[in-house]
Amino acid sequence: MSTQQQITIDGNQYDFESGETIFQVAVRNGIKIPTLCYLKGTTPTGACRMCLVEVEGARSLVASCATPAAPGMAVKSASERVLKFRRMNLQLLLSSGHHYCITCEADGDCRLQSLAYEYKIDNIDFREASQKHPVEVNTLITRDFSRCIKCGCCVQACNEVQVNQAISFGYRGVDSKIVATGDRAYADSDCVFCGECVRVCPVGALTETQSRFKGKVRDLQKVKTTCAYCGVGCQLHLHMKDGKVVKVTGSDIDAPNYGSLCVKGRFAHDFIHDQQRLTTPLIRDNGSFREASWDEALGLVASRLSSIKKESGPDSIGVLASARITNEDNYVIQKFSRAVIGTNNIDHCARL
Ligand code: SF4
Ligand code: SF4
Ligand code: SF4
Secondary structure (H helix, E strand, C coil), X not given: CCCEEEEEECCEEEEXXXXXXXXXXXXXXXXXXXXXXXXXCCCCCCCCCCCEEEECCCXXXXXXXXXXCCCCCEEECCCHHHHHHHHHHHHHHHXXXXXXXXXXXXXXXXXXXXXXXXXXXXXXXXXXXXXXXXCEECCCEEECHHHCCCCCHHHHHHHHHCCCCCEEEECCHHHCEEEECCCECHHHCCCCCCCHHHHHCCCCCEEEHHHCCCCCHHHCEEEEXXXXXXXXXXXXXXXXXXXXXXXXXXXXXXXXXXXCCCHXXXXXXXXXXXXXXXXXXXXXXXXXXXXXXXXXXXXXHHXXXXXXXXXXXXXXXXXXXXXXXXXXXXXXXXXXXXXXXXXXXXXXXXXX
């Protein structure tokens, strides 16, 4: 059973429950502590060192995300010592990678960029940064290791959220990088392309290939909707530019998915604007299709169903609904089948 105890942060006392970290108590009480590696619901790693705080009596700064709150603990979340360290840390992170924001997909939606601005980092030396690993581009995900800050969020998401266990840290020291199944390309590894790693990457190291150079975050309009691929009803955002969907992301705050999506929901949206997509009804005439109006097509279907029902009875007709349409549409289809046609021969593509 949890017990209420108190901790002091920046001179104010706050209750906490056993097991809570300093970071969790601070965030719950509206105290802003920056982090690049914290991923809610997973084991804290303390990897990015941005959430360091000063604890009275401690020799060195401690990572607030990985340090349990303790009774009587006195914490300074933004002392001059803390701010100085965070600035130095940001400078190191920026200068150890290729952080040229102009052509980066994460520009405007990057936590490193935001923190660099907030902490007024204006003297970055990129000269030491080298491209140690080639950019990996597959159909769905682009991995640019030169922008990776080794926060480990992708590893936590893959292993602890999705439990796919496809990626981990590999190599040592300056050579360390995120590797997939023995340092293979994603496409040749155990990766199932759920995209959870892309979702949690705080920078532009992991991005959606399909949306590359199709619009920066400030140019995109976000439209919230429900995924139409299956009946789970994941909540997602369509990112639109000039009336076209260029990217799909899960809605972080909504049940049932809280930001996660499967490979279809996240990546399979290119059909929406595909040139080969049928936009006009087609009627087969003498073995080949011709375009028709909706009135003509629906009229033909209605007359054919009526004549089949008249000749052979309603049970000679069967109706298949679809997982690709909404629950409401499926409801209407079964109603149409039972009440209009008069048959219980109604089924769903999920059982085909
Ligand atoms: S990852 Fe962030 S900081 Fe680095 S280039 Fe991209 S936007 Fe800039
Ligand atoms: S796409 Fe999914 S399975 Fe593949 S590495 Fe990322 S989180 Fe793991
Ligand atoms: S790829 Fe992204 S999430 Fe993974 S370690 Fe690098 S910066 Fe962090």
